[in-house]
Amino acid sequence: MHFQLAWRNIWRNPRRTAVIMTAIIIGVWSMIFLGALMRGISDGMVRNGIATLTGHIQVHHKGYRNDPVIENSMTDPEAVKTALKNALPADAQRASRVRVNAVASNARHTAGVTFVGIDPAREAGVSFIGRAVTEGRYLKDDDKYGIVVGKALVDKFETRLGHKIIVMSQDTNREIASRAFRIVGIFKAEMQATEKQFVFVTMQAAQRMLKMKNGISEISLLLPDAKEVDTVADSLRAALPSADYEVQTWRELLPLITAYLDIYDGFIFIWFIVVFIAMGFGIVNTTLMAVFERIREFGLFKALGMKPWWIIREVLAESFFILLIGAVIGNILSFLSVFALSGGIDLSSLAAGSEFAGMSRIIYPVINGRDVIAANLVVFVLGLLVSICPAVKAARLTPVEALTHT
Amino acid sequence: MSIDVKMAWRNIWRNPRRSILTISAIAFASLLLVFMLSWQFGSYETMIDSAVKIHTGHLQIQANGYNDKKGIRMVVPDPAAAGSILNKTPNIAAYTFRANAFSLVSSRERTYGIMVVGIDPVREAGVSALKKLIRQGSYLSEGDTDHALVGALLARNLKVGPGDELVVLGQGRDGSVAATVVRVKGIYRSGQDDFDRSSIHIPLENFQDVYAMRGAVHEVVALGKSLDDLKEIKKVVTAGIKKTDKKHRMVVLDWMELMPGLIEAIQMDIYSGFIFYLILIIVVAFSILNTFLMAIFERTREFGVLMAIGTTPGRLTRLLLIESTTLTMTGIIIGIIAGSLITLYFQDHGIVISGASEMMKQFGMPDRIYPRLSMLSASIGPGAVLIITFLTALYPAIKVRRLRPVKAMAGV
Numbered sequence: 001m002h003f004q005l006a007w008r009n010i011w012r013n014p015r016r017t018a019v020i021m022t023a024i025i026i027g028v029w030s031m032i033f034l035g036a037l038m039r040g041i042s043d044g045m046v047r048n049g050i051a052t053l054t055g056h057i058q059v060h061h062k063g064y065r066n067d068p069v070i071e072n073s074m075t076d077p078e079a080v081k082t083a084l085k086n087a088l089p090a091d092a093q094r095a096s097r098v099r100v101n102a103v104a105s106n107a108r109h110t111a112g113v114t115f116v117g118i119d120p121a122r123e124a125g126v127s128f129i130g131r132a133v134t135e136g137r138y139l140k141d142d143d144k145y146g147i148v149v150g151k152a153l154v155d156k157f158e159t160r161l162g163h164k165i166i167v168m169s170q171d172t173n174r175e176i177a178s179r180a181f182r183i184v185g186i187f188k189a190e191m192q193a194t195e196k197q198f199v200f201v202t203m204q205a206a207q208r209m210l211k212m213k214n215g216i217s218e219i220s221l222l223l224p225d226a227k228e229v230d231t232v233a234d235s236l237r238a239a240l241p242s243a244d245y246e247v248q249t250w251r252e253l254l255p256l257i258t259a260y261l262d263i264y265d266g267f268i269f270i271w272f273i274v275v276f277i278a279m280g281f282g283i284v285n286t287t288l289m290a291v292f293e294r295i296r297e298f299g300l301f302k303a304l305g306m307k308p309w310w311i312i313r314e315v316l317a318e319s320f321f322i323l324l325i326g327a328v329i330g331n332i333l334s335f336l337s338v339f340a341l342s343g344g345i346d347l348s349s350l351a352a353g354s355e356f357a358g359m360s361r362i363i364y365p366v367i368n369g370r371d372v373i374a375a376n377l378v379v380f381v382l383g384l385l386v387s388i389c390p391a392v393k394a395a396r397l398t399p400v401e402a403l404t405h406t
Numbered sequence: 407m408s409i410d411v412k413m414a415w416r417n418i419w420r421n422p423r424r425s426i427l428t429i430s431a432i433a434f435a436s437l438l439l440v441f442m443l444s445w446q447f448g449s450y451e452t453m454i455d456s457a458v459k460i461h462t463g464h465l466q467i468q469a470n471g472y473n474d475k476k477g478i479r480m481v482v483p484d485p486a487a488a489g490s491i492l493n494k495t496p497n498i499a500a501y502t503f504r505a506n507a508f509s510l511v512s513s514r515e516r517t518y519g520i521m522v523v524g525i526d527p528v529r530e531a532g533v534s535a536l537k538k539l540i541r542q543g544s545y546l547s548e549g550d551t552d553h554a555l556v557g558a559l560l561a562r563n564l565k566v567g568p569g570d571e572l573v574v575l576g577q578g579r580d581g582s583v584a585a586t587v588v589r590v591k592g593i594y595r596s597g598q599d600d601f602d603r604s605s606i607h608i609p610l611e612n613f614q615d616v617y618a619m620r621g622a623v624h625e626v627v628a629l630g631k632s633l634d635d636l637k638e639i640k641k642v643v644t645a646g647i648k649k650t651d652k653k654h655r656m657v658v659l660d661w662m663e664l665m666p667g668l669i670e671a672i673q674m675d676i677y678s679g680f681i682f683y684l685i686l687i688i689v690v691a692f693s694i695l696n697t698f699l700m701a702i703f704e705r706t707r708e709f710g711v712l713m714a715i716g717t718t719p720g721r722l723t724r725l726l727l728i729e730s731t732t733l734t735m736t737g738i739i740i741g742i743i744a745g746s747l748i749t750l751y752f753q754d755h756g757i758v759i760s761g762a763s764e765m766m767k768q769f770g771m772p773d774r775i776y777p778r779l780s781m782l783s784a785s786i787g788p789g790a791v792l793i794i795t796f797l798t799a800l801y802p803a804i805k806v807r808r809l810r811p812v813k814a815m816a817g818v
Contacts, residue, residue, distance in 0.1 A: 016696055023692035030685040067563060069516065103510060103519030109477065110508045110577065112519040112604065156475060168510070170517050176510075271682070274438065278686055281431035282693025285424060289700050353670025 002310070006317035013290070020286040021326045024379065027279040028330025029337070031375040035268045036338045036365040037345075042257075042264045044360040048190050049254045051128040053116070053198070055095075055220035056229045059084075059236065059247050064217065070100055070172055073215040074245070080219060083239040088232065091224045093125035098206040099217040102169035104149075104199055109157045113199050115167055117206025126222045129187060129200055136161045136185035143202050147181035150195025151188050161186060167199065171210040179209045190360045256358070268371060272378050279379070280386050287319055287390040298394050299402020308395035315391035316384055323383045327376055338365045410721070414728040421701075428697045429737040432791060435690045436741025437748070439683055439787020441777065444749040445757075446679055448778035450672050454633065454661070459535045460596055462664040463501075463627035464636055467647065470657045472624060473664060478507050478579050481622035482656065488626045491646035497635040500532035501628040505613050509576025509584070511606060513564040520560060521605045522574060524613025524623075533629045536594060536607065543568030543592035550609050553591035557602035561593045568592065572606070578618035586616045636660060687791055691798045698730055702802045709806060710814025719807040726806060730799035738788045749779045 010017045050056060059080060064072040074080060077096060084094060098117030103110060120139040124130025129148070130138065139148055147165060159165065164180050171177035181201060189195050207213065223232060229249050236247045251258045291298075298311060344362040347354045354361055418425045458464055467488050469480035482488055485503050492501045505524040510517055527546035531537040536555070537545045546553055554572060556564070566572065570590050578584040588608055595602055614621060630639050644658045662669040702709075709722060756774030 016699065019692060019696045019699065023689055023695075026685065026692060027689045030689070034682065034685070069563075101518060103508075109475075110519070112508070158475075168519075174515070176517060274686065275689060277434060278431070278689040279693060281427055281434070281690070282696060285427045285693070286696050288423065288427075289696065293704070347674070350670045350674050352666040353668075353672075353674045356665075356667025356671040357674070 002314050002317050003321075006314055007321055009290075009294075009314075010318050010321055016286060016289070017322060020282050021322055021329075023279050023282045024323060024326025024383075025330040025333065027275045028327050028375060028379055029333045031272050031275055031378075032331060032334035032367065032372055033337050033365070034271060035371040035375065036334070036367045037363065038264050038268055039368045039371065040345075040363045040365040041359055042261050043366050044363060045257050045260060045358060046250075046254075048360050049257050050222075050250055052189070052191075052194050053097075053127045053129075053220065054250050054253050055126050056223045056226065057221040057233050057236065057247060057249055058253060059219040059221075059240070059245060060217070062242075062244055062246050065246065065248070068099065068101065068217070070170060070210055070212070070217075073098070073212060073217050074219075075213075075215045077214060077216045077219075080240065080245070084219070084221075084236070087235040087239045088221065089223065089225075089228065092232070093122070093222040094219060095119060095122040095126040095221075096203065096216045096219045097123070098203055098210070098212065098215075100169050100206075100210065102167050102199075104153070104157075105166050105168070106157050106159055106164065111153070111156065111196070113153070113167075114197050115169055115206065116198055116200050117203040118200055119203050123200075126220050128189060129198075132187035132189055133185040134188045136183070138185055139200060139202055141202065143184065144205055145179075145181050146184035146201065146205075148185040148187055148200040149183055150198060151186050152192045152195035153199070154183070154186050156196065159183065165199075167201075167209075169210060172212055172215075177209050177211070179205075181205075191355050191358075193355065260358075269374070272375055276378050276382050280382065283319065283323075283383055284386045284390065286322075287315065287387045288393075290318065291315060291390045291394040295394070295397065295402050299397060299399045302397070302402065303399035311395040312388070312391040315394055316387055319384060319387035319391075320380075323380055327379050331372070331376070335367065338367055341365050410725050410728055411732075414725060414732055417701075417725075417729055418733055424697055424700070425733060428694050428733055429740065431690050431694050432734055432737025432795060433741040433744065435687060435791050436738045436788040437745035438686070438741075439791065440742055440745030440779075440784050441749050442679065442683070443783035443787050444745075444753075444777040444779045445775060446675060447780060447783050448753070448776050450675075451778055452776065453668065453672070457665060457668055458629070458661050460598065460601065461534070462661050463533055464630045464633070464661055465628045465640060465643065466659050466664060467626040467628075467643065467656055468624065468659060470655050473659060476506065476508075476624075478577065478617065478624075481505075481579065481619065481624055482626055483620075483622045484650075485621070485623045485626060487650050488647070488656075491643060491650070492626070492628055494646070495639055495642045497631045497639055499629045499631045500529065501626060502526050502529035502533045503610060503623040504530075504625040504627055505610060505617070505619060505623045506625070507576050507578075507584070507613075507617050509574050511560075511564070512573040512575070513566045513570060516564045518560065518563060518604075522576065522613065523605055523607045524610040524617075525607050526610045530607075533627055535596070539594040539596050540592045541595050543590065545592055546607070546609055550591065551612050552586065552588050553609070554588040555592045555594055555607040556590050557605055558593055558595035559599060559603035560606065561590070563603070566590050574606075574608075574616070576617065578616070579620065579622070580618045582618055584617045586612070588612075683787065683790070687794050690791070691794050694795065695798050695801075698799050698802045701729070702726065702806060706809065706814050709809055710811045710816075713809060714811040714815060719809075722806050723803045726803040727796075727799060730803070731796065734792060734795045734799075738792055741791075742784055742788050746779055746784055749777050749783075752777050753779060 061072045061074045096119060100115050102113055102115035104113045120141060133148060139146055149165065161183055164182055166178055166180050168176055168178040223229060233247050233249045240247065301311065344364045347361050347363060351361055467482060469482055472480040492498055503526050507522050508519065509522045511520050527550065528548050541558060546555060556566065561567065568590050572588050572590060574586050574588060576584045630636055640658060640660055647656050647658055712722060753776055756776050758774050
């Protein structure tokens with residue numbers, strides 16, 4: 001009966017109810033929609049970071065991260081591979097790489113690059129390079145002198161597909177090793193910095209140039225289920241002797257992005273609270289008004305025997321309905337908006353800015369279940385809490401005072 | 407007129423609780439906006455300041471196309487001429503010359519490809535923060551020839567310290583081999599990993615010698631006395647360059663063109679902030695719309711009487727608008743004062759965001775954020791609140807015109 005009463009009561013003044021509902025609708029919509037945008041940005045950053053060679057987990061020789069030089073390569077990849085086979089889930093992808101700092105040059109230009117020797121087939125399953133080649137072709141297993149470089153590097157070096165490029169680095173004998181490669185493919189990446197930084201050759205070509213025999217610099221792993229990253233990393237650490245190897249997850253390898261994620265979490269929650277406070281004033285005000293113009297009515301109820309607790313319950317039920325409808329419509333609107341923008345928001349006009357901030361050029365809003373639940377909880381719980389005050393006021397009046405109230 | 411104001415004021419306080427809630431809502435929104443905008447502007451200032459002082463200066467004179475390609479042959483052939491133009495330009499705080507070349511640098515155990523930067527030690531100290539970033543050893547002095555400053559991360563990778571030797575191998579301006587040996591004099595740490603990992607600084611004269619520059623440089627870097635003078639400075643310098651540069655090979659670039667990423671990132675931040683604030687104000691507006699509506703509908707009889715004794719609808723509307731404006735202004739003034747006080751407190755003490763200090767270091771910022779209160783930040787937000795609340799109050803105030811005295815007095 002309370003609910004029936006409450007429902008009819010809120011529609012006794014349609015305009016007032018509609019106005020406060022609109023405030024709630026806009027508030028809830030903004031919470032979820034803007035939250036989805038922010039999640040889209042941070043998700044994009046994580047995805048980009050993982051695809052740009054990081055993968056979910058990496059295995060290195062112990063000193064490699066501090067000093068990514070050729071002395072710190074893993075000279076016995078077979079031992080590592082056996083340990084991996086046991087610790088990894090069935091459909092994890094694995095790719096080994098040679099990865100050293102090098103200098104690339106041609107007749108006109110010189111630049112520092114990261115020289116990466118890959119196993120083309122395996123690498124395609126782990127990082128972005130398999131899909132990223134836009135001109136020419138990807139590497140083949142038997143490419144002795146083929147190299148794949150980024151579009152921005154090609155532009156900077158004023159060169160073209162089919163031309164030569166020389167790569168110089170330090171080999172295992174601490175001598176300078178250099179070799180000429182021919183550009184067989186050009187890749188494009190999310191960020192120009194990636195295109196300028198990485199050059200790819202086959203692992204055998206890199207090992208031969210650097211006289212590494214079978215050594216490799218790192219193994220990168222992509223797991224089918226991102227949530228298992230920490231457990232798999234731990235089992236790997238147990239399997240490999242920690243004196244020689246280190247295992248790291250993407251969170252440890254990309255501390256900047258991890259920091260961003262934490263900040264976004266905090267940001268989104270603060271936004272929820274701020275929006276709620278803005279709505280909260282309206283909710284309190286409206287409930288107060290709804291109660292005070294019906295003081296005589298409540299007086300009558302009490303005189304007829306309605307308990308004070310029932311009055312509170314009734315007022316709270318009214319608030320509940322307004323919050324419910326507002327929140328439902330707000331949720332629906334926000335899902336629709338996110339769906340409408342599922343093609344992504346294009347930031348290309350601000351490309352340099354997004355690159356500076358480490359974001360991708362297209363943002364895909366992502367609805368995060370936790371955010372939706374948090375937003376709705378904030379609205380309902382706090383909304384009901386602030387309605388308690390006017391409700392209690394209504395319940396406290398004695399029938400005589402109430403009935404004589406003008 | 408003043409009786410309207412008196413009436414408006416008294417009307418507001420006929421229902422104190424409702425008025426206080428409304429004023430609080432508006433004050434909350436204004437406070438938040440003042441604080442957030444001050445925060446945003448403060449952080450932009452810090453970002454620009456750091457970036458400008460570590461790398462680019464406010465303005466640079468370069469060869470056309472150098473900023474994109476950084477080819478060693480794209481030089482400013484007559485640095486002295488550029489210098490004299492800068493000397494005649496008002497509001498320049500300092501300027502210096504730089505030359506860059508990508509080269510191989512070898513220590514006993516390691517070799518890396520890095521950027522060798524030729525600097526004028528005396529002038530450089532006035533333009534960039536390099537001198538203050540020296541952590542080990544000492545800065546270059548005027549007479550130094552074969553000394554070098556090395557970034558901290560690079561020094562670690564090369565495994566060198568002050569006093570150790572480095573071999574430098576690159577390509578000169580004329581295509582010849584450029585080779586020399588330098589001794590590490592000082593090690594600097596800027597906090598920006600990229601910078602600390604990939605450059606060494608040697609005296610400009612030595613650079614010009616080794617790389618066969620024939621007296622040319624790549625960048626003439628100028629620092630203005632303040633960011634506000636920049637437009638003027640750029641105009642004067644560009645005019646001066648045009649006069650001497652017949653072949654149109656020089657350009658004058660400001661920090662926005664040198665680091666387009668920075669200005670665009672700032673723009674993105676402003677746009678996104680704008681969206682958030684707008685939504686916030688709209689939510690507040692709807693929240694208080696009910697107050698304005700109620701204030702009118704419970705006084706229908708009163709308005710009926712007023713109209714019956716001769717108040718024109720226009721005057722009634724004006725009365726209501728004065729009421730809502732007074733409410734709004736009170737809220738805004740409280741919000742501005744409270745917001746300014748909070749901002750000023752943090753302007754002094756800084757705000758530490760745990761977890762953000764890593765990120766800030768990479769952008770070259772100190773690990774605290776200092777919001778900056780300014781006329782702009784204190785007025786834009788509350789101004790927007792004022793406009794939107796006024797529009798909100800307009801709707802009920804205009805509805806009042808439709809009242810017919812008899813019906814109104816008969817009650818709702």
